[in-house]
Amino acid sequence: MRLAVIGAGAVGRSVVDLAAEYGHEVVAVADSSTAVVADGSDGRNDGVDPEAVVTRKAEAGIVGDDDPADALAADYDVLVEATPTTLDDAEPGFSHVTTALERDRHAVLANKGPVAERFGDLQAAVADSAGEIRFEATVGGAIPAVSTVEDIEPGHVTAVRGVLNGTANFILTRMAAEGLGYDHVLAEAQDLGVAEADPSFDVDGTDAALKCVILANVLSFGAADDPADAREFTLDDASVEGIRDVPGSALRLAAEDGRTVRLIGEATGETVRVAPRLVPENGTLAVSGTQNIVQIETTHAGRLNISGRGAGGPETASAVLGDVGRLE
Amino acid sequence: MSDARDGAPEPAEGETIDTSPDGGHAASTPSTHTVRLELVDEPGQLLAALHPIADNGGNLLSIYHERGNKTPRGRIPVEVDFEATQERFEGIVEALRSEGVNVMQAGTERYAEEVTLLLFGHLIDTDLSDTLSRIEACESASVADVSLAAPQGTEESSSARLRLEARAGETERALAAVRELADEKDLRLVEPLTGVEA
Numbered sequence: 001m002r003l004a005v006i007g008a009g010a011v012g013r014s015v016v017d018l019a020a021e022y023g024h025e026v027v028a029v030a031d032s033s034t035a036v037v038a039d040g041s042d043g044r045n046d047g048v049d050p051e052a053v054v055t056r057k058a059e060a061g062i063v064g065d066d067d068p069a070d071a072l073a074a075d076y077d078v079l080v081e082a083t084p085t086t087l088d089d090a091e092p093g094f095s096h097v098t099t100a101l102e103r104d105r106h107a108v109l110a111n112k113g114p115v116a117e118r119f120g121d122l123q124a125a126v127a128d129s130a131g132e133i134r135f136e137a138t139v140g141g142a143i144p145a146v147s148t149v150e151d152i153e154p155g156h157v158t159a160v161r162g163v164l165n166g167t168a169n170f171i172l173t174r175m176a177a178e179g180l181g182y183d184h185v186l187a188e189a190q191d192l193g194v195a196e197a198d199p200s201f202d203v204d205g206t207d208a209a210l211k212c213v214i215l216a217n218v219l220s221f222g223a224a225d226d227p228a229d230a231r232e233f234t235l236d237d238a239s240v241e242g243i244r245d246v247p248g249s250a251l252r253l254a255a256e257d258g259r260t261v262r263l264i265g266e267a268t269g270e271t272v273r274v275a276p277r278l279v280p281e282n283g284t285l286a287v288s289g290t291q292n293i294v295q296i297e298t299t300h301a302g303r304l305n306i307s308g309r310g311a312g313g314p315e316t317a318s319a320v321l322g323d324v325g326r327l328e
Numbered sequence: 329m330s331d332a333r334d335g336a337p338e339p340a341e342g343e344t345i346d347t348s349p350d351g352g353h354a355a356s357t358p359s360t361h362t363v364r365l366e367l368v369d370e371p372g373q374l375l376a377a378l379h380p381i382a383d384n385g386g387n388l389l390s391i392y393h394e395r396g397n398k399t400p401r402g403r404i405p406v407e408v409d410f411e412a413t414q415e416r417f418e419g420i421v422e423a424l425r426s427e428g429v430n431v432m433q434a435g436t437e438r439y440a441e442e443v444t445l446l447l448f449g450h451l452i453d454t455d456l457s458d459t460l461s462r463i464e465a466c467e468s469a470s471v472a473d474v475s476l477a478a479p480q481g482t483e484e485s486s487s488a489r490l491r492l493e494a495r496a497g498e499t500e501r502a503l504a505a506v507r508e509l510a511d512e513k514d515l516r517l518v519e520p521l522t523g524v525e526a
Contacts, residue, residue, distance in 0.1 A: 161521075241516075249477035250448045250487035250518065256475065257444060257489060261518055278446060278520040285521070 001324050002047075004028040004074050006096050007082030008057050011110045011137070014317035015080055016050045022321040024078075029053050029063045030071035032083070036064025037074045072099050078324050082110040085210065087235060090114040097122065097133060104130035108323040110137040110316055116210040119217040120232040127227075134323035139211045140164055142315035143308045144322070145294040146218055152298050154222025154269075159297040161266040164211045166290030166310045167195045167202035168243050168263040172276075173288045176251040176260050182244065194290060204242035205274040206235070208265040212274060213238055215267040223269055231269070238272035246276055254278055260286050358411040360389065363421065366403040366430040374406065380423035386410040397461050397471075405432070405464060441494045442472070445506065448487040449515035452478060456488065462509055469494045469502035 001024045005012050008031035019026050025047040028037045036056075038048045048064075057063050072079075079100035083093050090113035097107040097114055102125075109115060114122055115135045126133055139145045140162070149157050163169050167189060174185040186203070189195035201207050216233040224230035243263050254260050262285055264277040279285045284305050287293045292310025297303055309315040363381075367373040374393060381388060392407040399405050412420060424431050451459070456476070464471050469492045478486035494502040503519055510517040 245448075245485065245516065246518070247448050247485050247487055249479065249485075250446045253475055253477050253487050253489035254446060254518075259444065259520075261446070264521060276518050278444060278518050 001025070001077045001328060002027045002075065003078050003080055003324065004030075004071050004076035004100075005080045005082060006030050006068075006071060007080075007084070007111070008053075008063050009082065009084065010313035011316045011320070012080070012082035013054050013057060014313035015082060015110075015320050016048075016053055018314065018317050018321060020050065022325065024321065024324055026050060026053075027076050028071035028074035030066075030068040031057065031063050033068065034062040034064055035066040035068045035071040037066045037070045072096060076100075076105060078106045078108055078327060080108050080110070080320055080324075081114070082320070085112040085116075087113060087117055090117045094118055094121070098125045101125045101129035101131045101133070106131045106327045107133045108137070108320050108327070109133065109135040110320050112138045112207075112210045112214060115217065116213045117234050119214075119221065119234075120230075123221060123227050132327060134326060135214065136323045137316045137319035138214055140292050140294050140306075141308070141310040141312060142318055143292055143294050143306050143310065144319070145215065145296075145306065147322075147326070148294075148296060148304065148306065149215065149218055150222065152296065152301060152304075154219045156299045156301070157219055157296055158299060159266060159268045160212075160215045160219070160294060161264060161285075161297075162294040163262050163285060163287050163292050164265045164294070164310060165202050165205075165208040165263060166292060167199060168205070168208070169287065169292070170194050170290050171203065172243060172246070172251070172261055172263065175246075175248055176255060179248060179252065181248050182246065203244050205240040205263060205265075206242075208263060209235060209238040209240045209272065209274045212265040212267040212272045216269065216272045219267065219269040233272055238274060240273075241275040243276050255281065258282075262286055358387065358413050358416075360409060360411055361386075361417050361420075362407060362409050363424070364432040365406045365408065365424070366399055366401065366432055367406055369398075369402075369404055373404075376427065377406065377424065377429045378408070380427050380429070381408065381410055381420050384412075384420045384423050385416040386412040386420050392470075394464070397457070397464055399432075399461065400465060403430070407470065441497075441499045443469075443492050443494055443499050443502065444520055445490050445492070445503070446487060446518035447490065447506075447510060447515050448518070449485050449510075449513070451476070451486045451488055451515065454513040454515060459509060459513065459515075460490075463490070463492070463502075463506055466502060466505040468498035468505065 003024050003026050005015050016026050036048050053063050081093050081096050093111040094114040100107040136146045170189055171185050213233045221227055221230040258281050259278050260281045261276045262279050265274040287307055293307035295305050365377055389409040394405045460471055472493045473491035475489040
């Protein structure tokens with residue numbers, strides 16, 4: 001497959017880096033202000049030089065001399081949308097995806113915005129296109145959450161829950177293990193690169209909620225006979241509580257009773273909820289550090305648990321490239 | 329008092345004792361009952377409330393006397409578990425009422441479900457004992473255990489771990505009541521994942 005990678009952050013760069021290993025070719029890469037589009041002018045028949053792109057991004061902060069619009073117009077089979085997640089109208093990611101669909105090309109998203117905030121609009125665009133969309137990388141990084149739900153069939157899945165934010169989980173784990181306060185552990189997480197300078201998106205539960213909203217859409221649209229009848233979820237439909245004010249004393253009291261607190265997200269075809277919850281200390285859901293876990297409740301197959309790395313460039317890129325493989 | 333004792337309970341007492349040995353299976357098999365009583369905070373009240381149970385053929389199992397925890401009417405809630413046949417049970421409740429004991433609840437159903445949760449925030453400033461007695465006043469649940477962790481002073485938020493006993497199938501109702509109370513007092517509630525043996 002020929003890929004156009006839009007977005008040159010950790011995930012976009014890893015996709016560029018690993019594409020060849022999965023048998024794909026990158027024909028265009030764009031960041032927010034520049035692009036590189038393969039046209040044979042660099043003496044190569046096809047494809048951009050992944051190493052050159054990654055190096056140039058690291059050294060000069062740009063990916064090439066072309067305009068980002070050129071990358072969107074390039075001759076690709078699959079557009080990889082890996083720009084930062086935006087809310088509400090989910091732009092510019094949403095337009096990148098619909099541009100690909102209008103050209104009857106596929107799109108693979110690592111950007112949560114379009115699938116969380118405008119799932120219905122995307123489904124309508126897919127219905128009018130010969131292209132498809134896939135978005136495994138938007139939920140739980142390397143964990144195959146969406147494709148597992150699809151394999152079981154959304155109509156046979158009653159709920160999906162889990163720990164879907166590594167930053168919040170790292171903070172809760174450290175607070176409980178070391179008896180430290182939230183502020184101290186947050187500063188530590190920021191030094192380690194586990195938390196961003198502005199950690200709101202993670203610690204307020206927004207990121208986990210977006211993932212649950214996406215899962216709720218998968219369940220709702222997947223179980224409906226006619227997509228027009230399916231209930232669409234957006235972030236506004238989610239009940240969200242974060243971990244910012246959880247005191248160390250609460251974790252201590254939980255530990256005294258063999259329990260701990262985890263930021264748990266739950267999605268059904270009807271509700272989305274993210275909140276700190278009490279779980280058994282040694283239970284399945286009490287994963288440690290930046291680990292994520294997805295727990296799927298099914299009608300006939302019992303409960304499935306999949307844990308693993310929920311973030312990271314190569315991890316998320318592996319989910320993106322897995323999606324590309326499914327489109328072949 | 330003595331009028332009442334001579335009245336209603338007596339025939340009931342004679343009847344149950346005489347008929348139970350050869351009565352129907354359901355009626356003659358003793359089962360566990362829980363009654364929730366409200367007692368006036370005066371000496372001797374508890375003993376007075378237990379007499380009608382023992383006198384009418386109830387086999388006392390446990391007494392949970394929630395001293396320090398008052399109902400909205402300022403009385404002390406007491407929970408009594410005992411074994412009795414269905415017929416005797418009805419006689420006991422009748423005897424309690426005719427003794428002037430306020431029976432808040434009487435049923436064969438014991439608290440079947442247990443749920444642990446955390447509350448944090450300004451627990452002290454928002455009157456923890458009021459919080460607990462209001463949870464207690466909720467029909468679905470009873471507070472079985474409370475652990476409190478409060479930092480020095482009341483500036484920082486404190487935490488409490490509560491173990492509630494809820495009636496069969498009423499855990500969700502009990503949690504809803506706590507949720508509402510937490511909202512009202514601006515406390516944060518960490519609910520357990522119920523129905524999930526994680």
